[in-house]
Amino acid sequence: MRVLPRFRDRWLLRRIPPASSVRLNQRRIFIMPTAVGLAFLVALLLMLLTAINYQNSLAYGLTFLLGSLYLVTILHTWRNLAGLVLQAGGSIAAFVGEHALLRVRLESPGRGYQAVALGWPASGLRLVDVPAGGTVEVELSLPTQRRGWLRPGRVRVESRFPLGLLVAWSWVDLELAALVYPQPLIAERPPGGSAPESEDEGTLTRGAGVDDYQGLRAWQPGDPRRRLHWKAYSRGQGLLVKDFASLLGNDPLLDFDALEGDTEQRLSILCHWVVDLSDKQQPFALQLPGELAGPDSGQAHRDACLRALALHGLNEEGAK
Amino acid sequence: MSAKPGIPRNSLIWLLVAQVLVILPHLTHLPLWIIGLWLGCASWRIQIFRMRARYPRSWLKALLMIGAGFGVYFSRGSLVGLEAGVVLLIAAFILKLVEMSTRRDALVLIFLGFFAVVTSYLFEDSLVAGLYSLLPVTALLAAMIGLQQSSLVTRPWPTVRLAVSLLLQAVPLMLVLFLFFPRLPPLWSLPQAGGQGVTGLADHMAPGDIARLSRSPELAFRASFDGDIPPRNQLYWRAVTFERFDGRRWSQSYASHLPQVPEWQKVGEPLSYSVVMQPSGQPWLFALDVPQVATGQAQMMSDFHLQRRQPVNQPLMYQVTSWLDARREATSAPESLGRALQLPEQGNPRSRAWATELRRTAQEPQAMVNALLKHFNRQPYHYTLEPPPVGSDIVDDFLFETLSGFCAHYAGAMTFVLRAAGIPARVVAGYQGGEVNPAGNYLSVHQFDAHAWVEYWVADRGWVSVDPTFQVAPERVEQGLEQALAREQSFLADKPMSLLRYRDIGWLNALRLRWDSVNYGWQRWVLNYQGDQQSEMLRRWFGKLDGQTLGLGLVATLGVLIAVLALVLFKPWRRDTDVQQRLFRRFERLLARHGARRHKGEGARNFAERAAMMLPEQAPAILAFVRIYEAQRYAQQAGTADDLSGALRQVRRALPWRLSRSVDRS
Numbered sequence: 001m002r003v004l005p006r007f008r009d010r011w012l013l014r015r016i017p018p019a020s021s022v023r024l025n026q027r028r029i030f031i032m033p034t035a036v037g038l039a040f041l042v043a044l045l046l047m048l049l050t051a052i053n054y055q056n057s058l059a060y061g062l063t064f065l066l067g068s069l070y071l072v073t074i075l076h077t078w079r080n081l082a083g084l085v086l087q088a089g090g091s092i093a094a095f096v097g098e099h100a101l102l103r104v105r106l107e108s109p110g111r112g113y114q115a116v117a118l119g120w121p122a123s124g125l126r127l128v129d130v131p132a133g134g135t136v137e138v139e140l141s142l143p144t145q146r147r148g149w150l151r152p153g154r155v156r157v158e159s160r161f162p163l164g165l166l167v168a169w170s171w172v173d174l175e176l177a178a179l180v181y182p183q184p185l186i187a188e189r190p191p192g193g194s195a196p197e198s199e200d201e202g203t204l205t206r207g208a209g210v211d212d213y214q215g216l217r218a219w220q221p222g223d224p225r226r227r228l229h230w231k232a233y234s235r236g237q238g239l240l241v242k243d244f245a246s247l248l249g250n251d252p253l254l255d256f257d258a259l260e261g262d263t264e265q266r267l268s269i270l271c272h273w274v275v276d277l278s279d280k281q282q283p284f285a286l287q288l289p290g291e292l293a294g295p296d297s298g299q300a301h302r303d304a305c306l307r308a309l310a311l312h313g314l315n316e317e318g319a320k
Numbered sequence: 321m322s323a324k325p326g327i328p329r330n331s332l333i334w335l336l337v338a339q340v341l342v343i344l345p346h347l348t349h350l351p352l353w354i355i356g357l358w359l360g361c362a363s364w365r366i367q368i369f370r371m372r373a374r375y376p377r378s379w380l381k382a383l384l385m386i387g388a389g390f391g392v393y394f395s396r397g398s399l400v401g402l403e404a405g406v407v408l409l410i411a412a413f414i415l416k417l418v419e420m421s422t423r424r425d426a427l428v429l430i431f432l433g434f435f436a437v438v439t440s441y442l443f444e445d446s447l448v449a450g451l452y453s454l455l456p457v458t459a460l461l462a463a464m465i466g467l468q469q470s471s472l473v474t475r476p477w478p479t480v481r482l483a484v485s486l487l488l489q490a491v492p493l494m495l496v497l498f499l500f501f502p503r504l505p506p507l508w509s510l511p512q513a514g515g516q517g518v519t520g521l522a523d524h525m526a527p528g529d530i531a532r533l534s535r536s537p538e539l540a541f542r543a544s545f546d547g548d549i550p551p552r553n554q555l556y557w558r559a560v561t562f563e564r565f566d567g568r569r570w571s572q573s574y575a576s577h578l579p580q581v582p583e584w585q586k587v588g589e590p591l592s593y594s595v596v597m598q599p600s601g602q603p604w605l606f607a608l609d610v611p612q613v614a615t616g617q618a619q620m621m622s623d624f625h626l627q628r629r630q631p632v633n634q635p636l637m638y639q640v641t642s643w644l645d646a647r648r649e650a651t652s653a654p655e656s657l658g659r660a661l662q663l664p665e666q667g668n669p670r671s672r673a674w675a676t677e678l679r680r681t682a683q684e685p686q687a688m689v690n691a692l693l694k695h696f697n698r699q700p701y702h703y704t705l706e707p708p709p710v711g712s713d714i715v716d717d718f719l720f721e722t723l724s725g726f727c728a729h730y731a732g733a734m735t736f737v738l739r740a741a742g743i744p745a746r747v748v749a750g751y752q753g754g755e756v757n758p759a760g761n762y763l764s765v766h767q768f769d770a771h772a773w774v775e776y777w778v779a780d781r782g783w784v785s786v787d788p789t790f791q792v793a794p795e796r797v798e799q800g801l802e803q804a805l806a807r808e809q810s811f812l813a814d815k816p817m818s819l820l821r822y823r824d825i826g827w828l829n830a831l832r833l834r835w836d837s838v839n840y841g842w843q844r845w846v847l848n849y850q851g852d853q854q855s856e857m858l859r860r861w862f863g864k865l866d867g868q869t870l871g872l873g874l875v876a877t878l879g880v881l882i883a884v885l886a887l888v889l890f891k892p893w894r895r896d897t898d899v900q901q902r903l904f905r906r907f908e909r910l911l912a913r914h915g916a917r918r919h920k921g922e923g924a925r926n927f928a929e930r931a932a933m934m935l936p937e938q939a940p941a942i943l944a945f946v947r948i949y950e951a952q953r954y955a956q957q958a959g960t961a962d963d964l965s966g967a968l969r970q971v972r973r974a975l976p977w978r979l980s981r982s983v984d985r986s
Contacts, residue, residue, distance in 0.1 A: 036427055043431045047438050053506045055634070057847045058441040058450050061498055062457065066434065068493030069461075071878070072486060075886055082890070109901075115470050127470045133899065162482060163461070164427075164468045 012154065018173035021087040023109075024157070028170045029081050031074065037165035040070065070165060077166040080113055080159040084130065089137055091178035093306070095271070099141040100150050100178035107135045115161040120152060144180040147267070148314045151177045181306045184275055185268035189252065252277065253295075255287040256312075267309050274309065278302040288312055327426050331466030332369055333476050335429060336362055338459035339417065342433050345440045345449060346410055349403060351395035354410060357388070361418045368418075376418055384415055402511040406439045423467050433460045445635075447842040458483050492881050500858070500874045502867070503851045519767050520600040521559050521749050524571035527714055530749070531705050531726040534801060536767035537818035539598050540751055541606055542840050544762040546592040550608075552753050553797050554644060556773065556785065557606045557765060559750040561623040563656070565739075567664040568714060570732055570747050575659060576623040582654065584610050584624075584782075588645035596637045596843050603628045605638060606750060606765075609785065610646040613638055614852075622656060623746070624648060624783075637848040650782030660744035660777060668715040668736065675740035685743045685778045689786060692734055696791040699723065701730075703793035705810045727796070730788040731772035738776050745776040748785065753800055759830075760837035766820065768801050768812065900953050903964050907945060907971065911935075914975055924949060938974040945971050 016028050033041070044067055051059035089103030104118060112132035117125035119140050130136045142152055155176065158169035218240065229240040254273050259266040270286065277284045278297070285294035286305045293305050327335075343350070343358060367373035376384070388411040389399065396404040413432045420426055437453050437460075461483035462476070469479065519536045522529065541557075562570035595606060605618050605626040617638045618626040628636075682688040702724035710717035715736045718729050725733075731747045738745035752771035754763035773787040790797045796804035802811040802823070812821045819832045849857075858865055865873075908918055908927075916931035928946035932939035945967040952964060 039427070039431070043434060047435065049507065050438055050442075052504050053508060053510045054442055055503075055506060055850050056441050056445065057849050058445045058453070059438045060501070060503075061450070061494065061846075062434070062438055062441070062453065064497035064501065065457070065487070065490055065494040068490035068497060069486060071493060071882055072489045072885065075882070075889055076486065079889055110899075115468050129470055161468045162465045162486065164464065 012171055012173075016154075016170065016172060018175050020175055021085060022172045022174060023085045024081050024083065024170055024172075026082070028172070029078060029168050030170065031078050031166055031168040034160060034165060034167045037070070040066075040165050044070075069163075073163050073165050076162050077159060077168045080116065080161045081157065081168045081170065083109055083111075084113055084116065084157075085109060086155075086157060086172050086174060088174040088176050091176065093179040093181060093310075094144050095181045096144050096147055096183040098144060100144050100180060102140045102142065102152065102176045102178050104138050104140060104155065104174060104176070105135055106130045106138060108133055113159070115159060117158045117160075118155060121156060125156065125158065142178070144178075147180050147182045147264075147310045149177050149311075150180045151175075179307060179310050181310045182264065182267040182271040184272035185265065186272050187269040189254070189273055252282070252284045253287055254284055256289055257287070263313060267312060271306065271309050274302060274305045327420065327423060328466055328469060329369070330469060330474060330476055330479055331426060331463045332365070334459050334463035334466055334479065335417070335426065336365070338430075338433055338456050338463055339413070341456035341459050342413070342436045342440075343410060345444060345452060346406065346436070349443055350407060350410060351391070353391055353395070354407070354414070357391075357411065358414050361414050365417050365420070375421055381415075381419055384418075388412075388415060400511070402439075402442065405511070406436075406443075409436055409439060426463070426467055430460050430464050445847055447839055447846075450842075450846075454487070458487060461486065489885055492885075493878060496874070496877050496881065498849070499854075500870060500877070502870065503849075503854050505851060520602060521770060523560065523602065524569050525562055525728055525732070525747065525749055525772065526569045527707070527710070527718075527725065527729050527732065530728040530770050530772055531707070533770040534705060534726070534768040535812065535814060537812055537815050537820045538767045540600075540765045540767050540769065541595050541597040542762055542764050542843075543593050543595045543754070544760075544844075549756055549761070549763055550591065550644070552799070553790075554608070555753050555763070556608065556748075556771075556787075557751040557754075558609055558611075558625055558748055559602075559604050559606055560625050560748075561775070562747040562749060563623070563659045563662065565663060565732075565736065567667045567712075570735075573659050575656060576621055576625065577627070578622045579619045579627070580622045581620045582622050582624060582649050583651065584646050584648045585650070586610075586643045586646055588643060591642045591644060592639070593642075594637060594639045594844075596635060596840065596848065597632055599634055599636075600632045603631045605632075605636075605640075607640045608642040608644060610648060611640045611642045613640050635843055635847055637844060637853070647781070648783040649777070650780060653779070654777070657744045657777060660746050661739050661742070663736070663739050668713045670713075670716045671719055671733070671737055672740045674719070675737045678737070679741040685776065688738070688741055688743060689776060689784075692737060693786070693788060693791050696730065696734075696788050701725075701792045703727075703789065703796065703804055704808060705805055706808070727789040728772045730792060731774050734774045734786075734788045735776075738774070743776050743778075745774055748773050748775050752787075752797060755800075757833045757837050757840075759834045760840055762837070762840060764836060764840075768820075900949060900964060903968055904949055907949075907968055910968075910972060910975070911942070935975070938971065941967070941971040941974040 016022065022028070044063055047059060047063040047066070050056070051063055085107040087105040087107065089105040091103060092101040094100040106113075106116065106118070106128065108130045110132065112134075113130040115127055116130060117127050118138050119125040120142070123142060126138050126140060128136050128138050140155070142150060144150055154171040154173045156169060156171055158167055160167050218238070232238070232240045252273075254270050254277075256266055256270060259269055261269075270288075273284070274286065278299075278301070281297055283295045283297040283301075285292065285296070286308065288308055291308060293308060294301060339358065339362070343354070347355070364373055364376075368375060389408070392404055392407045392411065393399055396407055398404050399408065409432065413429065413436055416425065416429045416432060420429055433456065437456055440449070440453065458480065462480040465479050465482055466476075519533065519538055520540065521533070560572055561576055563573040563576065564571045591608065597606065605613070605628065607613070607626055610624060611620070611626055613626060618628045621627050678691055679688055682691050700723055703726070704724050705726060707718075707725045707729060708722045710722060715733045718725050719733055719737075728747075735745045735747050749770075749772050751765045751769040752773075753769050754765040756763055771787075771789070773785060773789070775783050775785050777783050787797060793804045795806075805811045812818050815821065819828065823829045823832075858870070904924065911931050912918075914935060916927075916934045918927045922930075924946055928942050932942050935942065945964070948964050948967050
């Protein structure tokens with residue numbers, strides 16, 4: 001039973017290779033009658049029987065007209081996907097349990113497209129119209145269950161327009177991915193909080209964690225004044241900031257190792273505090289085994305921390 | 321698309337329109353309460369859409385269904401049969417409207433609608449009805465398209481325009497299918513549309529019957545002759561003979577239903593023609609004496625009339641060859657002679673006495689007939705559509721008292737007298753003459769052309785036809801009923817709307833004849849394009865075709881047509897549908913001719929800046945083009961292709977024309 005899907009996936013991989021922008025062409029569009037289309041054919045058969053039994057030319061005529069319409073619709077349904085360009089359009093991260101949003105841009109290089117459905121059959125397809133020569137962005141939402149990168153795989157794009165008798169579809173791999181953060185868990189802030197600020201050159205006596213020295217860097221507006229490296233300034237080296245020094249400053253340190261419980265639980269607690277402290281615009285540092293972030297504040301810091309939490313221990317490289 | 325998607329407004333509008341259009345042609349045979357039902361259901365559905373009413377509960381639905389069933393039963397007397405079936409279909413079509421809540425329901429409704437259109441053809445299949453039916457079909461398609469459209473599309477006209485364009489694209493395929501799809505004989509018999517209300521000859525004739533028929537301007541049949549149309553006075557279209565007389569009514573004898581071909585000899589030149597008959601509700605066909613038709617169409621009965629197994633309830637086309645001078649049962653006395661002498665025991669004593677007296681003076685049957693015709697000619701007999709009433713001895717009263725009557729009176733009286741004198745005779749009913757249509761070179765015979773004449777039998781000559789009406793009103797035979805009744809102005813007097821009354825208005829008559837000829841063509845070439853007709857037509861065009869070749873040819877033709885349509889739709893010769901891309905490529909080619917070639921992988925802006933340095937004079941135009949291009953392409957800014965092509969034009973204008981070649985060489 002599992003041979004077939006695997007075979008199909010491999011076949012699709014060859015036929016529609018993953019790319020961040022895919023133009024639908026004849027190799028990529030499949031077409032089949034829908035249930036409605038089959039019912040329509042049965043209705044046509046009934047009409048034909050009526051025409052035969054009553055020897056009625058007009059009934060023949062209407063039957064043939066509708067039958068021809070069915071054939072013509074094949075072209076139109078197919079045309080309603082052909083040439084459409086799909087592009088991955090970034091994503092909005094979510095916490096586990098929320099819906100992640102993935103953006104897909106539909107671009108029409110020529111004529112307009114009506115009622116193009118996009119999404120994953122399990123979570124429902126979104127219906128959009130693409131104006132002639134225009135672009136439409138669709139936000140697809142997906143439920144999240146695990147932290148890490150959410151890679152929904154191939155997106156189904158389909159169209160039943162104009163008559164709903166046939167469905168043209170394609171499975172497009174736009175390499176869509178959304179980051180899923182751990183689910184925040186309200187708990188006590190991890191102990192081990194702040195370390196006293198060191199005044200000297202920055203040699204650190206904290207046992208493990210010496211490797212966290214980040215050196216001096218140029219001062220940027222917004223850096224706290226107390227972290228300025230005055231000695232270097234007096235030597236005429238310009239304004240430098242002791243970057244590592246702040247690690248042991250008064251800002252709270254969210255330390256993975258200081259927490260108890262299994263990994264996921266600890267990550268969830270850290271996640272809560274990252275969000276909480278960021279909301280209060282309070283600088284903090286995040287200490288995960290093997291990596292340290294901060295101390296810092298601001299949106300970029302928050303995102304970096306959450307990303308680190310999301311990807312911690314997962315053997316995944318960060319996607320674009 | 322949730323599990324139960326609702327019905328978009330656009331679709332609902334077109335469904336309501338389609339329902340009106342579908343039901344309209346059915347109104348001629350639907351009970352009136354259907355209109356009330358539709359109005360009720362439609363307004364209910366609109367209220368549901370406006371969220372002012374709820375969908376019916378299931379018990380109400382059941383009640384409505386049962387109510388409709390009873391309604392059909394009471395108005396049609398049954399629940400089976402075509403008429404009742406169609407009423408039920410329409411009732412279901414209407415009731416489904418109220419119940420409809422999902423797209424699936426709407427599709428059921430649309431399919432019911434298509435079927436209702438097909439059933440309307442069984443009642444009326446004229447050219448006008450056929451063209452009209454395109455309207456409900458288009459509306460149904462528009463509703464179907466509306467179901468697929470996203471709910472943002474609210475304007476109804478583009479939807480119906482798309483429906484029309486789809487239909488137009490389907491027409492060539494439809495024509496191919498119509499021509500080549502093999503026609504099968506009926507697979508099983510179904511209830512036919514009843515011939516109720518059909519006017520035409522009946523299987524019996526009382527004195528006033530044909531006169532009544534003569535007030536009807538309806539068409540009886542049309543005939544096309546292979547050669548010239550014969551003169552009017554030879555056009556005696558035979559339908560039935562009446563051999564039994566009960567003192568008042570002439571009727572068909574049971575023996576004339578015997579499918580026993582009587583003996584006859586072909587004499588003279590044959591006359592070939594085809595007849596398209598209107599539904600008559602009777603099994604007999606019309607033909608000139610003595611006819612021969614292809615076996616299977618009809619059989620000749622023992623009294624020389626043609627009869628089918630089934631009554632003619634749909635327009636029927638048949639080919640006939642007739643020998644006008646044939647000799648019928650001339651060699652031996654036929655068995656039917658006894659029937660041709662039958663008279664009631666009593667009644668009409670004066671006529672009987674007169675017959676005996678005449679026979680005494682004229683020994684030979686022919687002399688007797690001549691004497692009778694001379695009597696009609698000499699005495700003041702009067703041809704009229706409104707004869708005065710007669711008593712119980714109808715022949716006596718007509719011959720000796722009123723002296724005025726219609727063709728049935730003359731034919732009946734003459735047959736009576738001949739029989740009383742011992743000469744076998746019978747009344748023949750049919751049509752006489754017809755209207756020549758110069759637009760199509762064919763003959764239209766209407767109900768008012770109905771006629772009755774006499775046939776008598778003489779040894780060695782067989783059956784001889786004679787028309788006593790000719791002696792009284794020769795213009796009836798030579799010109800037609802209108803001229804024969806010119807004096808009393810009674811031609812179609814109670815049908816003021818009939819165009820046939822206004823034949824003296826030249827342009828109107830020309831228009832009427834042309835329209836009639838169009839309808840005749842429709843009947844001959846479209847409605848009668850069935851089994852034989854089709855195989856004959858295909859043989860004429862393609863020679864002998866077997867089923868396999870026909871099937872392959874059909875599929876191949878369809879394939880070619882679809883391929884042509886695909887070419888028209890996709891325009892593969894215009895691969896580059898991306899306007900901005902196309903314009904940029906033209907921009908590139910233009911600059912290349914002036915020496916600025918884009919490197920592989922060089923971005924549009926870098927290329928333009930480099931080109932601007934190479935062509936400093938044209939730099940503003942080049943940079944302006946690239947600015948618009950980038951804005952449209954990458955920043956998704958609004959702007960039309962015209963802006964971009966305008967900018968390109970500026971670049972071209974800025975560049976010196978003659979420079980193109982010289983730099984290109986470098």
